[in-house]
Amino acid sequence: MxxxxxxxxxxxxxxxxxxxxxxxxxxxxxxxxxxxxxxxxxxxxxxxxxxxxxxxxxxxxxxxxxxxxxxxxxxxxxxxxxxxxxxxxxxxxxxxxxxxxxxxxxxxxxxxxxxxxxxxxxxxxxxxxxxxxxxxxxxxxxxxxxxxxxxxxxxxxxxxxxxxxxxxxxxxxxxxxxxxxxxxxxxxxxxxxxxxxxxxxxxxxxxxxxxxxxxxxxxxxxxxxxxxxxxxxxxxxxxxxxxxxxxxxxxxxxDEEGKMLLNDSVIDQPISLPRRTDTITQTAHILAESIFEFTNADCTIINAGLIVNGIDAERLTEYDIHQMLPHPINAVRIRLSGLELKNIIIKSQKQEYLNEHAQGLGFRGNIFGGYILYNLGFIESESRYFINGELIHDDETYILGTIDMYTFGRYFPTLKDQPTDYLMPEFLRDIFKEKLLEY
CATH class of the missing domain: 3.60.21.10 (Metallo-dependent phosphatases)
Incomplete structure (x- = not known):
């Protein structure tokens, strides 16, 4: 046989x-x-x-x-x-x-x-x-x-x-x-x-x-x-x-079938949400803010390349949001010490992957882009770091709201072994859409 x-x-x-x-x-x-x-x-x-x-x-x-x-x-x-x-x-x-x-x-x-x-x-x-x-x-x-x-x-x-x-x-x-x-x-x-x-x-x-x-x-x-x-x-x-x-x-x-099925309006008025990977746009700021609020965190770090497409149109549809954030990426809450958080901030400011073509780990974009910090501040020359204007203390525990692809060790090895809550099944586009509805 x-x-x-x-x-x-x-x-x-x-x-x-x-x-x-x-x-x-x-x-x-x-x-x-x-x-x-x-x-x-x-x-x-x-x-x-x-x-x-x-x-x-x-x-x-x-x-x-x-x-x-x-x-x-x-x-x-x-x-x-x-x-x-x-x-x-x-x-x-x-x-x-x-x-x-x-x-x-x-x-x-x-x-x-x-x-x-x-x-x-x-x-x-x-x-x-x-x-x-x-x-x-x-x-x-x-x-x-x-x-x-x-x-x-x-x-x-x-x-x-x-x-x-x-x-x-x-x-x-x-x-x-x-x-x-x-x-x-x-x-x-x-x-x-x-x-x-x-x-x-x-x-x-x-x-x-x-x-x-x-x-x-x-x-x-x-x-x-x-x-x-x-x-x-x-x-x-x-x-x-x-x-x-x-x-x-x-x-x-x-593609046409998918666009038709996702044609419902999210915002029924002219809207402009630009996309850049080398600087902080309003779009990336809104995404960072939405993750910060969704995770109920002390601070947030994301990368600008998560925004895959910008939009400048008479209305915003479900399809548009999907094309902006097509990833199967979820938000996470990570608990870490102030010292570990400072090291994450320092590493982020090196912008090692600003122009890197990224793939895997759920990422569905092309360029990784620069890091965006939300509710975080620092004076690098004085090695002083802040959350919401307050000094970060080395031995205190803080909650970082970010994305699951950072927990696999590729970009921030420190985060791989930290206590983490995976917030599912919402994707970034679901979180982002809810935030847009407030504007």
Whole structure:
């Protein structure tokens, strides 16, 4: 028996590219003289796309249906960028199976419409599919989910299905280093379909007898794995990638659809909100003020590049605000000492990333931009630092209201280990919009 498994991962709502993948699948799968499956390994949903934002990911599920997806799992974008209720209803109309072994609610239940693993029988061959997602614990807890150790969850599912399957396929949205560890810890795995770290293998990679396959990001590739099976065991396994440039071209209108769905007015009068990354604009000041008030903090630090687009129009719509702040970034409250806060201020004034092209950590802009301080002051020559005009004392505790991307260690390593409250599910654009309504 021969089985072809097509796979995508980390589409991140690059829907035109995904439409090309879909067209290829619709054309090519019926031509095969053997069975095939199509699996998506998570982060298909990304609210940086207006049509995804407007439908809270439902549009993406419709597109997976149209592509005749067989099995999907969730990435951190499905798990953490939409509300608890939205994840519970995301797959209500899915025509494919959804599985993930390591996300539960506080009563120990999986998200609705999901199974902890899935067995599919093809010509008498029993294939066990187990999926796990990256354990961003504080974010999941802020949304009333519990995310468990993915390795332990996978091992538990294997044990629970002992004797019930012939082949073992892992759908991993945890990253390539985790997948390499899986190969060493569980060499009986036949195939790992990887994701999360946006890696890809042109022809797969064999690690301790396990075939690892992954298809990069943003629909740049469609992955294809071919398994040859005899006596319920794999005798040959191969992987390849199809670059999107070689797939059928299609006409799409996702941007127009998203703009139409987000056409409601927020402010119904002329408005100008400029965008600059090298100086403090009114727009950036309003954003900083909105985060300061939303977090109920003592002070706030943000970067100007969070404002991706300016606006100068007769009215302001939901679409406009989305385009200004398309990130899946949340506000946070960080508790730190006065001495640590002073060091953060000093580091911010170096403006190390003023003109840097930034990516990752949820950032959906281009230039990082300069830092903006709100309710903070300093006299650098005298090493004196102030909150609301009062001197900052080294041994006192203060609350910094800022953004979650600063807690990952890239820009302010000190903040990575501080006590932090993640304020979810509101994004920056939601906070900013509420502040604009006061003007």
């Amino acid at each position: 021969k089985l072809t498994i097509y796979h995508t991962n980390d589409i991140h709502s690059h829907l035109h590219e995904y439409a090309r993948i879909t067209e290829y699948l619709i054309q090519e799968r019926p031509k095969l003289q053997h069975h095939s499956l199509y699996l998506d390994i998570g982060d298909h949903v990304d609210l940086s796309a207006p049509v995804t934002e407007a439908t809270m990911g439902i549009k993406n599920v419709e597109l997976l249906n149209a592509a005749h997806c067989d099995i999907a799992t969730i990435g951190n974008n499905e798990g953490m960028t939409i509300s608890h209720d939205a994840l519970n209803t995301l797959y209500d109309n899915a025509t494919f199976d959804v599985t993930c072994a390591n996300v539960f609610d506080e009563q120990g239940r999986l998200p609705r419409n999901m199974s902890s693993s899935f067995i599919k029988v093809i010509d008498g061959v029993r294939i066990l599919f187990i999926a796990a997602t990256a354990p961003f614990t504080p974010f999941y807890r802020a949304l009333d989910w519990i995310v468990t150790n993915p390795l332990a969850a996978i091992k538990d599912e294997i044990k629970a299905n002992e004797g019930a399957y012939d082949l073992l396929v892992i759908m991993s949205h945890v990253g390539v280093f985790f997948d390499e560890k899986l190969c060493q810890e569980i060499p009986e795995i036949d195939l790992i379909l990887g994701s999360h770290t946006h890696h890809y293998f042109e022809n797969g990679e064999i690690n301790n007898g396990v075939l690892m396959a992954a298809a990069g990001k943003y629909g740049h590739f469609l992955g294809e794995v071919t398994l040859e099976i005899e006596n319920n065991s794999i005798i040959k396994k191969e992987a390849t990638l199809h670059p999107v440039d070689g797939l059928p071209e299609v006409e799409t209108h996702f």
